Amino acid sequence: MQSPCLAIVAGAGDLPIQIVEHCKNNxxxxxxxxxxxxxxxxxxxxPVINAKFEKPNALFASLNDCGCNQVVFAGAMKRPKLNPLKFDAKFLKIASKLLPALKKGDDTTLKIIAxxxxxxxxxIIATDKILKNIFVPEGVFTKKNPSENDLIDVMRGFEILNIISKADIGQACVIAQGLCLGIETIQGSDALIKFAGQSKKNYLNDESDGKGVFIKSPKxxxxxxxDVPTVGVETIRTIAEAGLSGLAIKADCVQMIDKNACIDTANQLGIFITSVSSDKVL
Amino acid sequence: MQSPCLAIVAGAGDLPIQIVEHCKNNxxxxxxxxxxxxxxxxxxxxPVINAKFEKPNALFASLNDCGCNQVVFAGAMKRPKLNPLKFDAKFLKIASKLLPALKKGDDTTLKIIAxxxxxxxxxIIATDKILKNIFVPEGVFTKKNPSENDLIDVMRGFEILNIISKADIGQACVIAQGLCLGIETIQGSDALIKFAGQSKKNYLNDESDGKGVFIKSPKxxxxxxxDVPTVGVETIRTIAEAGLSGLAIKADCVQMIDKNACIDTANQLGIFITSVSSDKVL
Structure with a gap:
């Protein structure tokens, strides 16, 4: 039996490309x-369906025409700039619910779109139902291991992310020697890591006490x-360029695009990648 | 009766200078x-007592010699770079409690020092017992008023600050058009405002929907x-330079250094200052 057509809502980054590759190969x-x-x-x-946020009616009609009844959301997307003059009838019907949500956090918006x-x-299909093994199990995946000081920073990071997850702002932070050097907001992980890397020299003692860890965990x-937290080769490079020690993610719920390339890059650049079981961080 | 000698633990900013002026005048x-x-x-x-963090014994002896039995903490202080070889006997006695606290948030550290x-x-004397009227009551203090969109951002900001206060990281954030453009971390308010100002152009629709608000509230x-949140003329200038609409603080618990100069500066630069009752933001 022919599998139903899959619609890929494509945002930034390599995730939609990986899903396209998977579809082609399979x-x-x-x-x-x-x-x-x-x-x-x-x-x-x-094969592309061009869509406008203001015209969901046209989009749903196109999807139905193609026989697409499954949708995957892949890659980050900025909040759209909406032109109210272009709203179609469907948009007007949902506007009273959608527009206020756009002024809340990311989660609220995405939940309503879903x-x-x-x-x-x-x-709606989760990416990990398509790309098996995209989630990372518990373990350290690099030649370099986190030091004892790094692990203290990792635990402080997860503690902070658990608390702030209720605020629906970001899914990542940078901790060095117990100090929080940044919380992810709308600008995303790369901007956070750069900000932390540029400012950390003013706050850290001897770097043998810990150069800083980038920590990522779902809300x-x-x-x-x-809205699944995602890391990839670019994240690894940015962490190394910022002079941090490594990357810590929560096991089985952060997706890593092109895992082998990430691990190779981390090994070349001398940083660690560790994935911590949720039993240990909640 | 002669008032007892007041010891001013002086950190960055104008607050210790204002307290010195007050002491001289009174x-x-x-x-x-x-x-x-x-x-x-x-x-x-x-009159200065030079002190080293590693040698509390010497500090306490000097304070006792001068008859200082009241202490006020004024101005931000970075986490000290400690040299363990210099620890005196008193430090060694408190080290088991103090050193782990230095790896937690600011509050934990300060509470233990207190x-x-x-x-x-x-x-320990609170600054507002010395500088009357340093806290700002409810109201709008500038010619410019926050717009309806600004007020939505203000409320979202206080909501976020209430949640993250449990994580003991920072006391401020920047919100524009419902989006969180930054959370205060160890680098402080000025770094946060600059980061938000530089990146906001990538995320905002028409600026008539709100140019962004800097919001500050105690944990x-x-x-x-x-550890009282503090704003001053420099904060006002930085907010204006970053292209934000204004400043919102929680009433009666954020200190404003040189209030009249802050209001004059805000009026010159065309931004608002509003102070919101805690009844409305909790």
């Missing part, structure tokens, strides 16, 4: 949903289908 | 405790004697 029929304003330079000859798709009869009760 | 005997490594360019001919002073028989259950 003969899965797919369409890429390309929202206006999202920069996707890799589209080439791929609800809208579901109400239209689409099934509590996060919907795994629509 | 004939209050005082000593400035100048910890090694803290940059106090304004000391001139003032406890140490209290155990030695010193009374919940914060000890008002030792």
């Amino acid at each position: 003969n899965i029929d797919f369409k890429i949903i390309h929202f206006e304003g999202v920069d996707l330079h890799w589209l080439k000859q791929l 609800e809208i798709f579901e109400k239209e009869g689409f099934e 509590l009760n996060q919907d795994k289908r629509i | 004939n209050i005997d005082f000593k400035i405790i100048h910890f090694e490594g803290v940059d106090l360019h304004w000391l001139k001919q003032l 406890e140490i002073f209290e155990k030695e028989g010193f009374e 919940l259950n914060q000890d008002k004697r030792i």
